[in-house]
Amino acid sequence: MRLAGKVAVVTGATSGIGRAIATVFAREGAMIVASGRSMERGNAVVEEIRKAGGAASFVRADLANPEDVQALIEAASRIYGKLNILVNDGGYFSLSNYQPVVDTPVDEWDKTLAVNLRAAFVACKHAIPPMIAQGGGSIVNVSSIGGLIAFPRFAAYVASKGGLQQLTKSIALDYGRHNIRANLVCPGAIETPGNDPFIEAFYASREEYVRANSSMTPLGRMGRPEDIAYAALYLASDESAYVTGACIVVDGGRIIGG
Numbered sequence: 283m284r285l286a287g288k289v290a291v292v293t294g295a296t297s298g299i300g301r302a303i304a305t306v307f308a309r310e311g312a313m314i315v316a317s318g319r320s321m322e323r324g325n326a327v328v329e330e331i332r333k334a335g336g337a338a339s340f341v342r343a344d345l346a347n348p349e350d351v352q353a354l355i356e357a358a359s360r361i362y363g364k365l366n367i368l369v370n371d372g373g374y375f376s377l378s379n380y381q382p383v384v385d386t387p388v389d390e391w392d393k394t395l396a397v398n399l400r401a402a403f404v405a406c407k408h409a410i411p412p413m414i415a416q417g418g419g420s421i422v423n424v425s426s427i428g429g430l431i432a433f434p435r436f437a438a439y440v441a442s443k444g445g446l447q448q449l450t451k452s453i454a455l456d457y458g459r460h461n462i463r464a465n466l467v468c469p470g471a472i473e474t475p476g477n478d479p480f481i482e483a484f485y486a487s488r489e490e491y492v493r494a495n496s497s498m499t500p501l502g503r504m505g506r507p508e509d510i511a512y513a514a515l516y517l518a519s520d521e522s523a524y525v526t527g528a529c530i531v532v533d534g535g536r537i538i539g540g
């Protein structure tokens with residue numbers, strides 16, 4: 283097993299990509315601290331992992347609240363005695379922050395930056411000292427191709443994901459000597475529940491949405507949460523021991539054509 287004996291905190295584990303990451307990591311032997319706001323979905327993920335023979339606990343945290351984020355990180359050492367891997371996956375994107383700059387309410391800007399960027403900063407701030415004390419650790423931040431290029435009408439979101447790129451590189455630079463690695467996965471269009479409001483608002487049907495996204499993608503299909511989970515698995519594991527400050531784009535080739 284590729285993560286045998288490691289303890290991983292996974293934010294956004296109650297849905298979509300984060301849920302797949304928690305499940306795949308548990309299958310590879312990691313003990314999982316799964317987080318999100320929904321107790322119901324969080325407990326369901328934990329139950330699924332335990333039924334499959336894995337170890338997991340749910341810790342509720344609102345990423346907009348720095349105290350919750352600190353408590354989440356501290357929970358890993360309290361529950362499992364250590365912290366080896368931190369995955370910052372939880373993210374906020376909705377019709378409310380799907381706006382160009384002039385139309386973006388200041389509170390939507392603040393919420394987007396708080397959940398998508400500040401929470402990752404706070405999580406890393408509290409995770410790095412125990413990781414240093416135990417000889418190292420791996421941080422995997424889930425950004426987006428929207429952190430590399432921009433999407434129209436998504437000012438706060440692309441700013442938050444671009445910021446996450448730089449935060450990750452900064453950590454890689456500052457803590458590499460302590461054997462802390464920090465890397466990014468940049469997903470393209472992935473089929474998750476988070477996109478449902480966009481499908482309802484802008485497409486006649488789910489099939490049309492899938493067809494439209496697939497036709498813009500060289501590999502001819504949308505991504506699955508597991509596609510991202512396997513990239514995160516590589517970055518979390520010792521197989522990527524010499525990789526830091528890097529970004530793995532997992533988008534079916536969507537951005538290579540510009």
Ligand SMILES: NC(=O)c1ccc[n+]([C@@H]2O[C@H](COP(=O)([O-])OP(=O)(O)OC[C@H]3O[C@@H](n4cnc5c(N)ncnc54)[C@H](OP(=O)(O)O)[C@@H]3O)[C@@H](O)[C@H]2O)c1
Nearest residue numbers: 294296297298299318319320344345372373426472474476
């Ligand atoms: N799907 C895509 O096409 C795509 C593409 C590029 C990047 N991404 C990124 O991938 C990550 C996961 O997205 P997804 O597509 O899997 O979406 P999703 O299915 O909607 O899942 C989002 C996750 O984030 C958590 N979350 C949101 N706001 C939170 C808050 N304030 N506090 C705590 N947790 C919060 C949710 O948990 P609760 O609901 O339980 O709070 C949920 O677990 C995000 O960072 C997103 O930006 C997705």
